[in-house]
Amino acid sequence: DVKVTQSSRYLVKRTGEKVFLECVQDMDHENMFWYRQDPGLGLRLIYFSYDVKMKEKGDIPEGYSVSREKKERFSLILESASTNQTSMYLCASSSLGRYEQYFGPGTRLTVT
Amino acid sequence: GDSVTQMEGPVTLSEEAFLTINCTYTATGYPSLFWYVQYPGEGLQLLLKATKADDKGSNKGFEATYRKETTSFHLEKGSVQVSDSAVYFCALLNNDMRFGAGTRLTVKP
Numbered sequence: 369d370v371k372v373t374q375s376s377r378y379l380v381k382r383t384g385e386k387v388f389l390e391c392v393q394d395m396d397h398e399n400m401f402w403y404r405q406d407p408g409l410g411l412r413l414i415y416f417s418y419d420v421k422m423k424e425k426g427d428i429p430e431g432y433s434v435s436r437e438k439k440e441r442f443s444l445i446l447e448s449a450s451t452n453q454t455s456m457y458l459c460a461s462s463s464l465g466r467y468e469q470y471f472g473p474g475t476r477l478t479v480t
Numbered sequence: 481g482d483s484v485t486q487m488e489g490p491v492t493l494s495e496e497a498f499l500t501i502n503c504t505y506t507a508t509g510y511p512s513l514f515w516y517v518q519y520p521g522e523g524l525q526l527l528l529k530a531t532k533a534d535d536k537g538s539n540k541g542f543e544a545t546y547r548k549e550t551t552s553f554h555l556e557k558g559s560v561q562v563s564d565s566a567v568y569f570c571a572l573l574n575n576d577m578r579f580g581a582g583t584r585l586t587v588k589p
Contacts, residue, residue, distance in 0.1 A: 372523075401577075410569065410581040411524075458523055468514055469577060471523035 371395070372472035374459050380478045387446040389475050391459030398464040400442035402426075402434060405456040405474070417442055418464065449479045482507040486570045486580035493560055493587050501555040501583050503544075503570035511574040513537075513546050513553040518567040518582070527555075527568070560587045 375390035399418050403411040413426030415434040423434050431453060435443045446453055456476050460469040487502040512531045516524040528537030533548035542557045553570060565587050570580040
């Protein structure tokens with residue numbers, strides 16, 4: 369079974385803090401994704417990566433950056449957290465090509 | 481661009497009732513279609529998929545048929561259980577993945 373793990377299930381940070389969310393997959397997938405999930409809006413893509421050190425902006429990249437130094441690990445960085453970044457963050461991975469995505473359990477981030 | 485529209489929730493049913501969650505899509509070409517399920521406090525899990533027109537995806541008693549003529553992929557289950565309470569997402573994969581807004585299902589005993 370594909371396993372995608374995220375570093376924290378719940379996180380509380382203060383406005384202005386730098387926040388790191390980590391994601392690790394164990395299936396040698398080329399593609400990795402970061403989404404945020406908000407009620408009524410479904411999932412919105414923040415960034416994705418199709419290879420080590422490669423990244424592409426998704427639909428809502430503002431206020432976020434990413435890092436992929438190793439194939440299995442994809443990090444989401446909030447340079448200066450703001451209250452409107454309070455959300456559920458979901459990481460996913462998939463094989464190259466048109467294959468389904470596999471999701472981690474999510475990190476619920478609260479910025480106060 | 482590509483998009484997915486699914487019926488708004490929440491949907492509340494009694495145990496053993498019939499379930500339909502509507503999903504329609506807009507896309508160029510021939511996307512693959514998916515239903516994902518999210519149980520409380522968890523990430524999304526793939527429930528079923530269909531990769532071409534007239535394919536039927538099925539899993540755990542749920543079914544959905546890829547209808548190109550109506551651009552639909554409605555989710556159905558003949559008899560729901562309390563354990564089916566979750567949020568269901570319809571999604572398509574073309575050049576990238578697009579998700580619907582999700583439909584919350586609550587099944588009461």
